[in-house]
Amino acid sequence: MLEVQDLHVTFTTYGGTVKAVRGVDLYVNEGETLAIVGESGCGKSVTSNAIMRLIPSPPGKITRGMIRFKGEDLVSLSEKAMRNIRGVDISMIFQDPMTALNPTLTIGTQLMEGLYEHQKVTGQEAKRRALEMMDLVGIPNPEERLKQYPHQFSGGMRQRIVIAIALICEPELLIADEPTTALDVTIQAQILELFEKIQKQTGVSIILITHDLGVVAKIADRIAVMYAGKIVEVGTKREIFYQPEHPYTKGLLRSVPRLDLKGGKLAAIEGTPPDLFSPPEGCPFAARCAYAMEVCTHVHPVKTSLSPSHQVDCWLQDERAKKLLATSSPK
Amino acid sequence: MLRYILKRLAIMLVTLWIIITLTFILMVSVPGSPFNSESSSNEIVQANLNKHYNLDQPKYIQYLEYIKSIATFDFGPSISKPHQSVNDLLGRGFPISFELGIISIAVAVLSGIILGIIAALRHNGIIDYLAMGLAVLGISIPNFILATLLIQQLAVNWEIFPVATWSSPAHMVLPVFALATGPMAIIARLTRSTMLEVLTQDYIKMARAKGLSPWKIIIKHALRNALMPVITIMGTLVAGVLTGSFVIEKIFAIPGMGKYFVESINHRDYPVIMGTTVFYSVFLIVMLFLVDIAYGILDPRIKFHKKGGD
Incomplete structure (x- = not known):
């Protein structure tokens, strides 16, 4: 998709x-x-x-x-x-439910405004959908809660509301x-x-x-x-x-x-991740990697498919590296 | 809410009483009397005049008399304008001062907020720098300088607007401009900075993630939050416009309350001083009260009374 x-x-x-x-x-x-x-x-x-x-x-x-x-x-x-x-x-849910809701607007307003923006709905229909969403995300007394402001909700409840807002347009x-x-x-x-x-x-x-x-x-x-x-x-x-x-x-x-x-x-x-102002030429993890080889610091590894669903970017998967490891003991 | 309002009204009365008392003390401790300048009057005439206006009474009796006159909303006759009562002066001056003040505040608030929003949206762009440069000028030029410059350039040199007095909309342009520029500049700067801060908030990003149009995000989500600090300073700004209007009314020869206020102090016209002070004080106190109420309406987190938890 x-x-x-x-x-x-x-x-x-x-x-x-x-x-x-x-x-x-x-x-x-x-x-x-x-x-x-x-x-x-x-x-x-x-x-x-x-x-x-x-x-x-x-x-x-x-x-x-x-x-x-x-x-x-x-x-x-x-x-x-x-x-x-x-x-x-596509909808998005943010990390901090304490700041993701507008403190000056009621939950109902914030929940329904997406619907009004994107779908031609009547006030009644919007409210019905809002109540449905509140029910889906598990907020008790939805009718009453719609009229309240974010500060009247706990953190977990607010995150449920954020989820309801994200889902209301399906x-x-x-x-x-x-x-x-x-x-x-x-x-x-x-x-x-x-x-x-x-x-x-x-x-x-x-x-x-x-x-x-x-x-x-x-x-x-x-x-x-x-x-x-x-x-x-x-x-x-x-x-x-x-x-x-x-x-x-x-x-x-x-x-x-x-x-x-x-x-x-x-x-x-x-160690720490590399500086992304000037990322390293080779594998970004090479500097912290216990198995790093000469090639890792110079050339970015190619993608290797281990199964149709499993891919990895690492030189250790290269046939030559495997051969090398098999013949000589690792340092 | 009702309890809060009643409590505030009580506090307002106490504030007013303190202002009246302080004004009275200041008034009687300043040397001179209303009749000093009257060269023709001899000592007997002066004594009679003092008696007529209760000025021969002990100070505490005078004070009680003033309190009584204020409580009955009758400030008595003016001393320097013998045929007019203070109420007449206020009744004539107030509508004009009110008009000047309200128009100036409306102009300052509207243009300040719009300027601030535009500057914030074009953050670090040419329009932003231009608007903020203008705002700095507005804050740093005192209104009496601005007023005289405006008169010189727009009224005398270019003859676009009338020089003075208050009779048509064209007469209002210069005084309103002179009076509104300072507060407008302050509001513009404040709106810009709070707007910039609000625009980085998560709930703005969330509003964008809902697919709302930019205007809806600015008006519905950002502006309301950005206006909180602006509302907070509104009280001070109203006071500023009020005191500014004394000077502006004098410069533009506008027959408002400010003119009588300044004149009354020069003439030691005690009833007029008291009357105008009380009137201005009541006006300012009521404005501050309205600002607080507006604050509570804009921000649901502010409660006027304690009623359990949430």
């Missing part, structure tokens, strides 16, 4: 040009959940904002690539045409940018269950941006691991969790705190 090809996004600043997204390829099938995981600053949010064409410009710019949605390239659409896609075909794709990060753990679980329920009921596709592998394990179908503006490994949930091939993916999985290992420090990936 959605296919992103070779997406490049840059931000021009006083200090130079930041290459935030450097050639992202991904696709989302109907009714599935794709999780994009990676550490802060790896370009996951920029990618999702680019899909919505919500990159602040200037300084941001989509410099190359294609975002094909239902046969149309969103990159080349006019701003006006894009407005008819936002909220209607979009086909929902982009959730760290939807549970700002919530406490019990509320997180409730919101994740809500996502599952919504997907089952409406068949909406979800792109879930997160750095929380626990969240991913719970609701993702496929996982894309992002690092320094590129997707370094993508596969089904099983493939990523049980057969990770990229050293970065392995590192990420190892760094998840575990209850069954007593004592000791949390496993961390040493």
Whole structure:
């Protein structure tokens, strides 16, 4: 349904040009959940904002690539045409529900304004749809709640409202940018269950941006691991969790705190991500990679398919590297 | 809400009483009397005049007399204009001053907000720099300088507008312009900066993600939030326009309250001083009260009373 090809996004600043997204390829099938995981600053949010064409410009710019949605390239659409896609075909959920709602407008107004904008509805019809959405996301006393303001809701309730707002025009794709990060753990679980329920009921596709592998394990179908503006490994949930091939993916999985290992420090990936003002020529992870070879620092690895759904960008997958490893013991 | 209003009314009365008392103390402690300048009057005439206007009484009796006259809304006769009561002067001057003040504030608020929005939307563009340059000029040039410059250039040299007085819309242009420029500049700068801040908020991004049109986002989502600080300073601005109008009325020879106010102080015309001060004070206090009410209407998070949690 959605296919992103070779997406490049840059931000021009006083200090130079930041290459935030450097050639992202991904696709989302109907009714599935794709999780994009990676550490802060790896370009996951920029990618999702680019899909919505919500990159602040200037300084941001989509410099190359294609975002094909239902046969149309969103990159080349006019701003006006894009407005008819936002909220209607593709919706977005933001990280912090405390700031995502306008404090001076009632929940009802904010919930229904998307409907009024995009569909010819009567006041009664809009209200009926709003009540339906409030019910779907699990807000009690919807009739009364519609007249209230955001400050009269708790964080979890606000996130439910944000979700209701995103879903009211029945979009086909929902982009959730760290939807549970700002919530406490019990509320997180409730919101994740809500996502599952919504997907089952409406068949909406979800792109879930997160750095929380626990969240991913719970609701993702496929996982894309992002690092320094590129997707370094993508596969089904099983493939990523049980057969990770990229050293970065392995590192990420190892760094998840575990209850069954007593004592000791949390496993961390040493070093920091590269500076995206001047990204390295070769593999961006090479400087932090325990298996880095000479070639890694000079040439960017080619994509290797391990299965129809599992691709990885790593020189270790190259036949020659495998041969090398087989003949000589690693250093 | 009703309880809040009643409480505010009580506070307003106390404020008014303090103003009256302070004005009275200032008035009697300034040397001179209404009859000092009358060269013809001898001591006996002066004594008679003092008696006529109760000025021979002890100060506390005079004070009580003033309080009584204010409570009954009858400020008595003017001393320097013997055949007119203070109420007459106020009745004649107030409509004109009110007209000047309201038009100036309306002009300042409307043009200030529009200028601020445009500057914010064209952030760091030529229009932004132009608007803000203009605003800095507006803030830094005092209104009496601006007024004289306007008269010199537009009324005397180019003869586009009449020089003074208050009788037709054309007469209003220069005084309103002189009086509104300062507040307009302040509002424009404030609107611009709060607008810029509001435009980066998540709820604006959310509104964009809903596919709303840019104008709807600006008017419905951004402006309302951006106007909060503007509303906050409205009280001060009204006070500024009020005091500014004394000077402007004098320069343009507008027969408003400001003129009587300034004259009354020069002539030690005690009843007129008291009357105009009370009148201006009531006006300003009521305006501040309205600003607070407007604040509560614009921002639902502000509650006027405590009533449980949420």
